[in-house]
Amino acid sequence: MTLPVTSDVKLENELFKSVYDKTPEYVKNLNLMDFSNTGEFSFILKKEHLEAYDENKNPEGLNLKEWFANYAKEAKVSTAGIRGPQNILYPQDTRFPINLVGIVLATLAKALVANEKYKGKEILKVAGREVRYNSELFLDAIARIQAANGIKTLVPVERKTVPIWLASFLAFKLDLLGGEYITSSHGISVKNATKDLNSQGSQYLPEESLEFVDKIQEIFDKTEKFGTYEIKIAAKNNPLIDEKIMAKLNDGVDLYVDYLKSGVAKKINLDLIKAFNGKIVIENVGGSAYRTLSRVLKNLGVSEKFDWFNIEEDPFFHSIGKYDVTPKGEHAFYDYSVDATVVAKRQSGEKFFPVIETLHYEDKLKNYPVGTAVLITDPDHDRLTITQTESASRKDFLKENGIDFVEIDNEKILTVFTANQAFLMLMDFWAKQLKAENLWNNHPRFMIKTTASACSWDEWAAKNDVKVVNVPVGFKEIANIMKKVELQLKNSPESEVIVDDVLGNSINLGVNPRLLFGGEESGGMIMGTEDLIESLAGRKAVAMREKSATEAIVVASALIAKLKDKPLSDYMKEVFDDNNIIGRYDTRVDIAYYNESEPDIEKLKQAKIEGEKKRTKNDLFYLSMAMGVKKGIMTIEDVKEVLNDSFKSLIFDNLEEIKFVGDGTYLKFSDKYIEIRPSGTDAKTKAYGGGSDKEIIETYANVLGNYSGERTDLHKKFISDEFYENTKDEAMKYYLAFVDKGANNELFEIPEYKF
Numbered sequence: 001m002t003l004p005v006t007s008d009v010k011l012e013n014e015l016f017k018s019v020y021d022k023t024p025e026y027v028k029n030l031n032l033m034d035f036s037n038t039g040e041f042s043f044i045l046k047k048e049h050l051e052a053y054d055e056n057k058n059p060e061g062l063n064l065k066e067w068f069a070n071y072a073k074e075a076k077v078s079t080a081g082i083r084g085p086q087n088i089l090y091p092q093d094t095r096f097p098i099n100l101v102g103i104v105l106a107t108l109a110k111a112l113v114a115n116e117k118y119k120g121k122e123i124l125k126v127a128g129r130e131v132r133y134n135s136e137l138f139l140d141a142i143a144r145i146q147a148a149n150g151i152k153t154l155v156p157v158e159r160k161t162v163p164i165w166l167a168s169f170l171a172f173k174l175d176l177l178g179g180e181y182i183t184s185s186h187g188i189s190v191k192n193a194t195k196d197l198n199s200q201g202s203q204y205l206p207e208e209s210l211e212f213v214d215k216i217q218e219i220f221d222k223t224e225k226f227g228t229y230e231i232k233i234a235a236k237n238n239p240l241i242d243e244k245i246m247a248k249l250n251d252g253v254d255l256y257v258d259y260l261k262s263g264v265a266k267k268i269n270l271d272l273i274k275a276f277n278g279k280i281v282i283e284n285v286g287g288s289a290y291r292t293l294s295r296v297l298k299n300l301g302v303s304e305k306f307d308w309f310n311i312e313e314d315p316f317f318h319s320i321g322k323y324d325v326t327p328k329g330e331h332a333f334y335d336y337s338v339d340a341t342v343v344a345k346r347q348s349g350e351k352f353f354p355v356i357e358t359l360h361y362e363d364k365l366k367n368y369p370v371g372t373a374v375l376i377t378d379p380d381h382d383r384l385t386i387t388q389t390e391s392a393s394r395k396d397f398l399k400e401n402g403i404d405f406v407e408i409d410n411e412k413i414l415t416v417f418t419a420n421q422a423f424l425m426l427m428d429f430w431a432k433q434l435k436a437e438n439l440w441n442n443h444p445r446f447m448i449k450t451t452a453s454a455c456s457w458d459e460w461a462a463k464n465d466v467k468v469v470n471v472p473v474g475f476k477e478i479a480n481i482m483k484k485v486e487l488q489l490k491n492s493p494e495s496e497v498i499v500d501d502v503l504g505n506s507i508n509l510g511v512n513p514r515l516l517f518g519g520e521e522s523g524g525m526i527m528g529t530e531d532l533i534e535s536l537a538g539r540k541a542v543a544m545r546e547k548s549a550t551e552a553i554v555v556a557s558a559l560i561a562k563l564k565d566k567p568l569s570d571y572m573k574e575v576f577d578d579n580n581i582i583g584r585y586d587t588r589v590d591i592a593y594y595n596e597s598e599p600d601i602e603k604l605k606q607a608k609i610e611g612e613k614k615r616t617k618n619d620l621f622y623l624s625m626a627m628g629v630k631k632g633i634m635t636i637e638d639v640k641e642v643l644n645d646s647f648k649s650l651i652f653d654n655l656e657e658i659k660f661v662g663d664g665t666y667l668k669f670s671d672k673y674i675e676i677r678p679s680g681t682d683a684k685t686k687a688y689g690g691g692s693d694k695e696i697i698e699t700y701a702n703v704l705g706n707y708s709g710e711r712t713d714l715h716k717k718f719i720s721d722e723f724y725e726n727t728k729d730e731a732m733k734y735y736l737a738f739v740d741k742g743a744n745n746e747l748f749e750i751p752e753y754k755f
């Protein structure tokens with residue numbers, strides 16, 4: 001056996017060996033497209049490629065029809081790009097959702113749609129990547145396919161890594177038609193994805209994805225009709241693949257720093273950071289944030305205030321989150337992702353933070369003083385987790401206030417703030433900074449948040465006269481509200497801005513409002529500016545379209561500097577107390593129905609299919625009742641009766657509302673909320689909770705999230721089989737109506753480019 005790739009890291013080598021052993025010979029021998037060929041060439045898509053592989057009857061089969069059916073299904077519901085596992089050693093393996101052939105087909109389809117819409121125009125897009133396996137190859141393929149179709153692609157010099165927020169920022173700022181970004185965010189190492197960015201720099205909404213999905217179907221239809229379809233790939237040095245513009249713009253870093261200085265990097269914040277006596281640590285998971293963030297901090301004049309962990313780029317993410325045993329105790333490669341807030345259980349039942357455990361802070365933080373903050377960012381640098389060392393004597397205080405921690409040694413612990421907790425502190429601090437500059441009253445303030453995020457944010461907002469717009473999960477949903485607000489600001493600048501939230505409320509944001517905060521509980525946030533952000537061609541925005549860990553790091557660092565020796569946990573309690581917040585506790589339970597790290601794709605597919613059935617059954621149990629109340633065939637009293645009957649250990653007497661919120665079911669009680677949401681991209685259920693008692697919300701989230709979804713006699717009494725079967729379709733109509741109401745559908749006009 002000769003592995004095509006080897007590693008000095010034992011666990012990574014085990015992963016490579018496992019993938020190699022599970023890959024059939026015909027896949028290993030595939031030579032469909034050779035991107036080491038730097039010249040022009042063509043890939044001939046054949047009719048045989050569309051059908052399943054059969055050694056005798058169809059040895060050229062790639063089963064692209066099955067791949068496409070799954071791809072199209074995900075495009076309709078995806079919250080963050082079309083993502084999935086890949087064969088990290090053999091990227092042409094079409095048995096996996098993400099593969100080179102699929103990337104080529106999707107890129108070609110998007111190029112054809114763009115050329116039809118903007119016939120005869122100069123089309124420019126940006127392409128970027130982080131550090132995952134095969135990302136460099138996929139970036140090369142995307143740029144060369146687009147060049148072959150007359151589209152100019154801006155790429156960093158030597159096609160190196162950039163964060164997702166920088167690609168998004170450049171798409172908006174430079175008035176590009178959009179961009180392609182290769183990442184799977186904080187997902188497991190073997191996953192990858194393409195995030196399609198539109199001309200606003202936000203991720204495609206489902207209707208935008210469906211345009212190119214339809215185009216792939218056209219390509220398949222022509223292939224079936226004529227037997228073949230030629231896909232041209234441009235030379236690697238084609239002039240339409242442009243590194244010069246990005247070099248001239250310093251990858252956009254200088255433009256981005258100017259943007260930051262108009263917002264979170266104002267002098268009032270930078271002065272605090274510059275005066276800070278200690279060091280703030282940036283944990284750079286995957287290594288790819290360092291290349292850009294280090295330049296940003298240097299340009300802001302604060303780089304010496306930071307120490308870095310893991311600056312080398314590594315697709316195995318420095319073994320972070322990786323284990324050789326599954327949660328069930330089986331010996332196998334298992335990846336918990338690189339989300340530092342993930343909580344798991346050992347075989348003994350003890351809770352632990354598997355990702356943080358693999359960061360080895362017992363060694364790395366040994367010589368840092370108590371009070372050191374560690375800001376953990378993910379490979380595409382859009383999410384942030386805030387942690388801080390504290391004295392072990394503060395354990396009782398932390399437990400009382402619902403703050404999790406990890407023991408480092410006998411003297412020192414590491415507090416781990418959920419994004420719900422961290423972002424509450426950041427929005428409160430930023431509001432105080434605006435007030436200190438006498439800017440607060442210049443505009444009405446509003447925030448956009450996902451329903452799954454903390455109810456403490458809504459409570460804080462109510463106390464501080466900040467309007468809240470709740471949306472489904474996904475930053476594209478936050479961006480969609482921004483665009484609705486901007487349309488009204490443009491068309492009626494003197495009028496009150498009114499938008500609907502996903503809960504069915506009309507929210508009056510006032511005249512000429514400004515975004516204070518946009519974010520979600522999974523660790524992504526953005527903050528607005530006082531003056532509207534303007535693109536080179538004059539388009540205006542209240543904030544950028546993608547979450548940015550850089551923005552979060554700047555604000556968090558200023559807060560840490562302001563507090564000096566006072567722990568963040570004390571500040572969090574002050575925010576709760578000063579604003580009389582009741583819902584101080586939050587939780588999230590992730591229920592995975594299979595091992596995503598399984599290297600045998602056939603086992604993985606089958607496990608995912610079975611898991612999706614369980615996920616959907618759980619979802620429909622609650623969703624059908626939410627839609628039943630909406631349609632008037634159930635009352636809230638009926639729902640209480642069903643739930644009290646189904647869950648004897650829980651009490652639903654104080655349930656006030658049950659609502660579909662675009663991608664999940666939201667249960668509002670008098671003292672808490674629980675949201676049950678099926679993952680849009682995987683066989684997972686996510687259960688969120690917030691309220692006044694941590695133990696209670698954890699219990700409810702666990703019980704409701706893990707429910708089989710089995711329909712009881714009482715459930716069937718109120719919800720007919722026909723209504724149950726049609727629930728998803730009815731819910732989708734409601735979601736699309738929410739997205740479309742007041743939508744900013746202004747057609748993008750390609751400007752004359754002068755940069």
